[in-house]
Amino acid sequence: MGRVAAHGGGAGGRVTITEIARQAGVSVPTVSRVVNGRSDVSPGTRARVEELLRRHGYRKRPAASPSRAALLDLVFNDLDSPWAVEIIRGVEEAAHGAGAGTVVSAIHGRSGDAREWMRNLRARASDGVVLVTSALEPTLHEELRILGVPLVVVDPAGSPALDVPTIGAANWSGGMAATGHLLSLGHRRIGMITGPARLLCSRARLDGYRAALEGSGIALDESLVVPGDFRPESGFAGCTTLLELPDPPTAVFAAGDRMALGAIEALRGRGLRVPQDMSVVGFDDLPEVRWSAPPLTTVRQPLADMGKLAVRTVLRLTRDEQPDSPRVELGTDLVVRASTAAPAGHRLS
Amino acid sequence: MGRVAAHGGGAGGRVTITEIARQAGVSVPTVSRVVNGRSDVSPGTRARVEELLRRHGYRKRPAASPSRAALLDLVFNDLDSPWAVEIIRGVEEAAHGAGAGTVVSAIHGRSGDAREWMRNLRARASDGVVLVTSALEPTLHEELRILGVPLVVVDPAGSPALDVPTIGAANWSGGMAATGHLLSLGHRRIGMITGPARLLCSRARLDGYRAALEGSGIALDESLVVPGDFRPESGFAGCTTLLELPDPPTAVFAAGDRMALGAIEALRGRGLRVPQDMSVVGFDDLPEVRWSAPPLTTVRQPLADMGKLAVRTVLRLTRDEQPDSPRVELGTDLVVRASTAAPAGHRLS
Known part of the structure; x- marks a missing residue:
């Protein structure tokens, strides 16, 4: 793929590929074909697009050389969680x-x-760009592609574009491990507070929970599955909903630590103890x-390792090498601490 | 001050100002005088230093222009705390x-x-550079000065160089507010878990604690002051030390939230309730x-605002403007939640 960038370039910094396509009266893919030197563009169109690219400061990026200081862009939707710092x-x-x-x-x-x-x-x-759990507009994806700046997505927020490598965690296995741990302690009514339905990771964790229950021959009770959005407030609300059921669960699996902290606070507010009562x-x-009270049993998601692998992948792409796989999931581990125990009155046989 | 940078510059990227001074057989301040066009350098020395600067790729940095993409460097010692993300x-x-x-x-x-x-x-x-709670070696300070790259320090870790603007929080007032809150609830024996003694902020919070006690006519009991290092483990250990005193305190002020979480865990492990027992x-x-259990009463340090002010200050310096003050402290606020109450058996009169 051709590598193009506007180095500096006053006015060039203000115009997108989409705008160049508009001014040339052609489609964005046509601009891409011109940039990549493809032959399926008419000479007139090619000349018009090349003139606009030149005028707006787009030009072939020099091949990476040791004299240029390398920069990678790491893009979050929001910097509002300790999750981000990992x-x-x-x-x-x-x-x-x-x-x-x-x-x-x-x-x-915001676009x-x-x-x-x-x-x-x-x-x-x-x-290169490492994008974390946030969907870019298709036009910006296309612009990165035309600029020849490689993109890797960490923990995809939805269906990623097919040609973008993604680094995720083994969410399904993690959901299964969390639920399996509770089952092994003797719990039979296990509630779940899910992540936002639009995120693939939420769906995978929920499916892991379902698979573990099914593997133990326990029919799914849909009333035990309540929605959350990863914020502690939603864990508080979800746990409250579960506690108000006619037959509440004896354990709850929150699909994110911050929701688990909210759930513990909801229990504490009602005088219920973790793990004795739930x-x-x-x-x-x-x-x-x-250091939560009590220390939380949880599924370790290797966030720092996911970040490292994303960098190694994006650097391979800058050298025009292919990643090992377009879609990698790093393993999750169950970490047992003090927030889980056998249900009250249960004897392990 | 002259602005000098090695743009690109292969070999130039590998040699420090200190090394140039060494090769020229002169002092670092002399190199600085050459860079800044001062007249108090002999012509021979000037020629030798200029030749070395040129050979190693140092050259006058172009004046900031709209065509160059601005970059600020934000430097931490470690990225291991939710503190950093704020x-x-x-x-x-x-x-x-x-x-x-x-x-x-x-x-x-690591140097x-x-x-x-x-x-x-x-x-x-x-x-420009925003440096967070970590001391740079003097040679690197000097190199930044010679390069003409402005530096602002957030929450200084010790006595900062006199010509570097610093942004801090009102640590003394915060320590006083935290202790005053406990006094107003009726506590008279108040323990403190301090931050590392080498940090000015630790000293200021401790002095605020002392001032509040003194203002209430309470003699300081040195056995109630135990050392910590901001990590939760040290809060756990510090609280344990306090609980093992012959006459333990009824309240504890931890000079950092993560130490407070460790303290709560130490109490929980002994079956003591927060805030009923401590x-x-x-x-x-x-x-x-x-979302801690219980939600923590604490002193809000405006970390994000401190970061914003550091950027505004460093940008002023890039325009050769002076900061409002070389040393700014942003206000701290007491946030009362559920981890504090009157001591057991105490009647508010």
């Missing part, structure tokens, strides 16, 4: 090891912020849940 | 608002990592302590 730590460490700087941005799910980020990315001639399992193993 | 959030937001990218690095307190970071900073021609106050107001 990924930053992994990305910074791997990028630093490769002599590259890590530029951290948040685009707040204006995303487009401004793209302009800045072009101006600083970034070498077992709680989380998902993530954020650094602070080792 | 500062990153503030810095990214302010930098983004000014059209600058934020390059995040960790130097792990090798710090020097490598400096080489990369030069190669990417960064516009009140606990933290310091920071990290996002997750709203």
Whole structure:
């Protein structure tokens, strides 16, 4: 793929590929064909597009040389969770090891912020992008592709574009391990607080929970599955809903640690003890849940390792090498601490 | 001050100002005088230093122009605390608002990592540096000064160099507010778990605690002050020490939230309830302590705002403007939640 960037380039920093396509009166894929030197473009169209690219400061990016300072862009939707710092730590460490700087941005799910980020990315001639759990608009995906800046997605938020490598965690296996742990302690009524339905990771964790119940011959009770959005508030609300059922569960699996903390707070507020009155399992193993009260049993998601692998993958792409696999899942581990125990009155046989 | 940078510059990226001074057989300040065009250097020395600067790829940095993509470097010692993400959030937001990218690095307190970071900073021609709670070696300070890259320190770890602006929090007032809150609830024996003695912020919080006690006419009992290092483990150990005193306190002020979480875990492990058996106050107001069990009373340190102000200050310096003050402290606020109450058996009169 051709590598094109607007280095510096005053006015060039203000115009997108989409805008160039508009001004040339052609489609974005046509601009892409011109950039990539393909023959299936008419000479007139080619000349018009090339003139616009030149005028707006797009030009072939020089091949990577030791004289240029490498930069990788790490893009979050929001920087509002201790979750983020684990990924930053992994990305910074791997990028630093490769002599590259890590530029951290948040685009707040706003298309204006995303487009401004793209302009800045072009101006600083970034070498690659690691995108965390947030969907870019298709036009920005296309622009990165045309610029020849490789993209890797960590923990995809939905169906990723087919040609983008993704790094995830083994969410299904993690959901199955969390639920299996509760089953092995003797729990039979196990509630689940899910993540947002639009995220694939939420669906995979829920399916792992279902698979574990099925494997133990327990019919799924849909009333035990309540929605959450990963924020502690939703864990509080979800646990409250479960406690108000006519026949509440004896254990709850929260699909994220912060929801587990909210659930524990809901139990504490009602004078219920963890794990004597209710077992709680989380998902993530954020650094602070080792110090929740009680220390949280959870599924460790290797966030820093996911960040490191994303960097190694994006660096391979900058050298025009292919990743080992377009879709990698790193293993999750159950970490048993003090928030889970056998249900009250249960004898392990 | 002259602005000098090694843009790209193969071999130039590998040699420090100190090394240039060594090769020229002069002092680092002499190299600085040459760079800054001062007249108090002999012509022979000037020629020798200029030749070395040229050979190693140092050259006058072009004046900031709209065509160059601005970059700010945000440097941590370690990226291992949710504390970090709050500062990153503030810095990214302010930098983004000014059209600058934020390059995040960790130097792990290792001089090798710090020097490598400096080489990369030069190669990417960064516009300014925000340094968080970590002391740079004097030679690196000097190198930044010679490069003309402005530096602002957030929450200084010790006595900062006199010509570096620092952004801190009102640590003394915060320590006083935390202790005053416990006094107002009726506590008279109040323990404190301090931060590392080498950090100024630790000293200021401890002095605030002492001032509040003194203001209430309570003599300081030195056995109630135990050392910590901001990690939860040290809060656990410190609280354990306090509980083993012949006459333990009825409340404890931990100089950091993560130590407060460790203290709560030590209490829970002994079957003691918070706040019925012991009140606990933290310091920071990290996002997750709203969801600790119980929700933590703490002193809010405006970490994101401190990051924003650091960016505004460093940007002023890039324009050769002076900061409002070389040393700014942002206010802290007491946030009362559920981990504090009157001591057992106490009647508020």
